[in-house]
Amino acid sequence: MDLVNNLEYNTERPHLIIPEYGRHFQKMVDYALTIEDTAERNRVANSIISVMGNLQPHLRDVPDFQHKLWDQLFIMSDFKLDVESPFPITSKEMLQKRPEPLEYPQNYPKYRFYGNNIKRMIDVAVKWEKGDKRSGLEYAIANHMKKCYLNWNKDVVDDKTIFSHLFELSNGEIDLAAKGESLTDSGQFLKNRVSKSTRSNSGKKNRNNNRGKKRY
Numbered sequence: 001m002d003l004v005n006n007l008e009y010n011t012e013r014p015h016l017i018i019p020e021y022g023r024h025f026q027k028m029v030d031y032a033l034t035i036e037d038t039a040e041r042n043r044v045a046n047s048i049i050s051v052m053g054n055l056q057p058h059l060r061d062v063p064d065f066q067h068k069l070w071d072q073l074f075i076m077s078d079f080k081l082d083v084e085s086p087f088p089i090t091s092k093e094m095l096q097k098r099p100e101p102l103e104y105p106q107n108y109p110k111y112r113f114y115g116n117n118i119k120r121m122i123d124v125a126v127k128w129e130k131g132d133k134r135s136g137l138e139y140a141i142a143n144h145m146k147k148c149y150l151n152w153n154k155d156v157v158d159d160k161t162i163f164s165h166l167f168e169l170s171n172g173e174i175d176l177a178a179k180g181e182s183l184t185d186s187g188q189f190l191k192n193r194v195s196k197s198t199r200s201n202s203g204k205k206n207r208n209n210n211r212g213k214k215r216y
Contacts, residue, residue, distance in 0.1 A: 017076045021052065029076045032083075045083040048073060071095075111165055113152035114145055119169060126173040138174050139181060142166055147189050155190060159183045 016026055028048050035041040052069050053060030060066070067087040074081060079092045121141050128134040146162045163177035 017078065018072060021055075021072075021076070025052070026076060029073065029081070033077055033080060038082075041081075042083050045073065045081065111169070114148050114165070114169075118145055118148065122166070122170050122174065126170055138166075138176060139183075141174075142176055142181070143183050146183050146186070150186060150189050156186050 013023070014026075016023060018026075025048070028044075028051075032041055032044045032048065035044060049066070049069050050060075052072070053066070056065070060069075070085050070087050071090050074085075074089060075095070118141065121137075121144075125134060125137045125141060128137065142162055145166060146157060146159070149157050149162065159182060160177060162183060163175070163181075167175050167177070
C-alpha cells in the first residue's frame with residue numbers, strides 16, 4: 001500500500017529540459033549541481049558527457065558532436081553548472097536568440113509551368129555570341145519548353161506558341177519563328193511519357209506479384 005501511495009506521476013515531477021535524454025539523465029545533471037568539490041564536479045560532468053555519447057557511439061568522438069553534447073549539458077543544468085568545458089560555453093542568451101529570417105527568392109514567372117530554370121537558361125543563352133553553339137542551345141531550350149508545356153497543359157501545342165513564349169521571355173532576343181525552326185513533334189513527347197508510365201506501372205506490378213513468394 002505504501003508503494004502505491006508513494007507513486008510519482010510525471011505531472012508532479014520537475015519539467016524535463018531535454019526530454020529526449022529522459023529523467024535519469026536529468027537527475028544526473030541535478031546531482032552534479034549539488035557537488036561542492038570542483039574536481040569531483042568536473043569528473044561527474046565528464047562522466048555524464050561520456051554516457052550521453054554512448055547513445056550515439058558512431059558520433060561520440062567527433063569534435064562537433066562533442067561540442068553539441070557539452071552545450072546540451074549546460075542547457076539541462078539551466079546554465080548553472082560550473083565546470084571546465086573543452087569548448088567555448090555558449091551563453092543562454094545566444095541559444096535563445098532568434099535566427100535572422102531567410103531571404104527566399106521572390107520569383108513570379110508569368111508561365112509557371114516552365115519553371116525558373118528555363119528563364120535562367122534563356123538569360124544565359126542571350127549572353128552568348130550568335131552562332132551554331134547558341135542556336136543549338138536556343139533550340140534545346142525551346143524543345144524543353146514544349147515538353148514542360150505538355151506535362152502541365154493540353155496534349156497538343158503549336159510550335160508558334162512556344163516560339164512566342166520564348167520570344168517574350170528573352171525580351172525579343174530569341175526569335176525561332178523567324179528562323180523557320182520546327183520542334184520535336186508533340187506525339188513523340190507524349191509517347192515517351194506513356195512509355196515511362198508503363199515501365200513504372202510494370203515494375204510495381206512485378207513487385208506486387210513477387211510478394212509472398214518463397215525464395216530458395
